[in-house]
Amino acid sequence: MDDLFPRAANSSPLTPLGFLDRAAVVYGDCLSLVYGDTTYTWLETRDRCLKLASSISRLGLGRGDVVSVIAPNIPAMYELHFAIPMAGAILNTINTRLDARTISVILRHSESKLVFVDYESSSVVSDAVSMFPTSTKAPLLVFIADLGSEDSPALSAIDFHFSYEKMVQNGDVDFKWIRPKSEWDPLTLNYTSGTTSAPKGVVHSHRGTFIVTLDSLVGWSVPKQPVYLWTLPMFHANGWSYTWGMTSVGGTNICLRKFDARTIYSAINRHGVTHMCGSPVVLNMLSSYPEAKALNSPVQLLTGGAPPPAAVLLKAESMGFLVTHGYGLTETGGVTVSCAWKLKWNHLPATEMARLKARQGVKTVGMTEVDVIDPESGVSVKRDGTSLGEIVLRGGCLMLGYLKDPEATAKCMREDGWFYTGDVGVMYPDGYLEIKDRSKDVIISGGENISSVEVESILYTHPLINESAVVARPDEYWGETPCAFVSLHEDSKRRELKDKDIIEFCRSKLAHYMVPKTVVFMEELPKTSTGKIQKFVLRERAKKMGSTNTRSRM
Missing domain, CATH: 3.40.50.980 (Rossmann fold)
Structure with a gap:
């Protein structure tokens, strides 16, 4: 076979741009875009x-x-x-x-x-x-x-x-x-969420985008000609690649300039929406909408980012949203880890199903490898669901690197062949992983690592809490202690809920060292435009509150 090698006929550069030519032929007279009263085929x-x-x-x-x-x-x-x-x-x-x-x-x-x-x-x-x-x-x-x-x-x-x-x-x-002359030619430049003073420019190639686009369709089991509602900003990692993905399957894109829960429900009913994406904040908004009614037909909803609390998942699914939980970053171009659902799990109690869906899951079919490792030794952590490590990835959809920043590129794309995400997670015995925190959000209290996400998931089960975020507050004795920022549901803001009530609630459900020592009530938590709670803002506020001195573990 030595005379067999790549030739021009079998080596044309991979690019998602070709999806549009095919869509014009196969789905030419079908709706492509709907925006108010404007429609295009x-x-x-x-x-x-x-x-x-x-x-x-x-x-x-x-x-x-x-x-x-x-x-x-x-x-x-x-x-x-x-x-x-x-x-x-x-x-x-x-x-x-x-x-x-x-x-x-x-x-x-x-x-x-x-x-x-x-x-x-x-x-x-x-x-x-x-x-x-x-x-x-x-x-x-x-x-x-x-x-x-x-x-x-x-x-x-x-x-x-x-x-x-x-x-x-x-x-x-x-x-x-x-x-493109080469499939490695740059296709997109996306700057990270803008939550810092110096966002980094993430460059993706035609090849990587082609791979993640098809991978995202397979991972979510997207059929031909879905009706897709754009609640995820297209500027955010190019809509997790579904800008190109909907073209490849001839979907109908329902465009919204602005939206709230009422607008989303109206669009779902009017257009027969079958698929949509959104952050856990969107999921929470839909599930807590007081005028919400059960959907006429199920809607597939792909969520990513911070793990959605089990209580929010339960409420959303009871209304007809079929939630898939995924994981990705701007640097991956889309979802690269997804909670691949097993049919046997459908027979489990609802609370157990929600717990399993809160996990990010396993690598998508297009990813080469995903692991949780000790960042110091490079050794995989125990698959026990409790041992913390850094989530690392390798695969064709990863970025080319950061624009004009070789140092930052080398820091996360290391010589050992892994891309270091900066996310802390655990691996379960069945091979599924779950994010526990960003490395910078882990709270180290008296030598114990506290997952802010785990504390937040408990806070979300409180019937009066709408949103929660937990960050570290300096403590003279323990070094750091959990500080919870919460907002309440609209109809509960006038109720006499005190910080001690929240603390007692957490004490009944968490190890005492994990219980928030400080609770701050807010009208609304600060967020990025993609719906992510800006923890760096809350961390700064917690620091300005000064150190506590809580020698007791409560």
């Missing part, structure tokens, strides 16, 4: 993306150039996931809730040449560009008007260079989109 979407790609190319942009987008979950945001890389450029989606300073830093760090800006973000982007040094060339700006509105006044007022719809209208539908 897959043939129309393919043509619009080609026209837009040709207009971007005419501006002289192509391979290696970064093109940014600041927009919510609207059709333009979806189209740009194809149009920008089809012009050969690198797609950079930016968090819509960032302030002008951070956006300015990202635009300069990425050296973005062109920025597509939704009308609601026009002012903050204008401020961001005004912060550029005079020696730095500012990017060209494209104005995205709300569909059906007149955009000319805003164009002249804020000095945008182009209009989105005019770029589509003036484009060439016969444009031959630019395929």
Whole structure:
């Protein structure tokens, strides 16, 4: 077999962009995008993306150039996931809730040449560009008007260079989109959640994105032509790859500019939604909505991030949401560990089923290997469900690295062949893993490691608590003790609930050293735009509260 080797015919670069051509043929007359009263078919979407790609190319942009987008979950945001890389450029989606300073830093760090800006973000982007040094060339700006509105006044007022719809209208539908020279060519640039002063730029290749996209579809058992509701921000890890994934299966994308529980339930009933993604915060919002009724048809809901409390899972599933719990990071491009459900578990009590679903699970079929190891020795931890270690990954969907930051890249992608996630977890005897914390969120009290997630899961079982987050507070004797920040359900805010009531509740369910020594009531916990509770904000607040001196373990 020595005469057999890769040839041009069997070595064309893997890229998710080709999904759109196929969708236009197979699902051409089927709905692709729905936004209010505006609808497009897959043939129309393919043509619009080609026209837009040709207009971007005419501006002289192509391979290696970064093109940014600041927009919510609207059709333009979806189209740009194809149009920008089809012009050969690198797609950079930016968090819509960032302030002008951070956006300015990202635009300069990425050296973005062109920025597509939704009308609601026009002012903050204008401020961001005004912060550029005079020696730095500012990017060209494209104005995205709300569909059906007149955009000319805003164009002249804020000095945008182009209009989105005019770029589509003036484009060439016969444009031959630019395929990557190598599947390792960069496709996307995503900055981490913006919870720190210096978010890192995560670069993904065409190859890695192709792999994670198909992997995510298989792992979630997504059928042909689902109806997908966009409650997960597309700017967040490119919607966990489902921007491209829905194209490959000819799904209908229901776009929402803004949403709350009422809006979500209305969209589900109106459009016959079958699938949606969201953080545990979204899951909690849906399950605690006072006017919620049981769904007419089941809705598959993929959640990720912090482990959803068992109590929240139980409530959501009782209403008709079929919850799948996954795990991934911006650096993985999508879900890479999923709670692969076993049919025999369907016969277990509801509380036990919820406990199993709270685990992240096992590696998806496209991942090479996942483990929980002792970061010092590199040895796998005991599979006993209690021994803590760092979650490590290896597989084709992992990022190329951090833009202009070789030191940070080398720190997490080490010579031993693992990607170190910074997440602390345990491995169970059956081979399933569960996240216990971020390494920086583990509370070390008197030499004991306390999982903040484990304490939070108990707090969520309290009938009056809506949200909870537990962080370390300095303690003169123990070093650190748990400090709980909680918000209450709307209808319970007037009740006489005291911190001692919460502490006593936890004492009945936790080892005493794990019980919060401080409880802080808040109207709402601080969150990122992707729904993650900003623990770094709460950690700073706990530090400013000063040290306690709790010699007793209560």
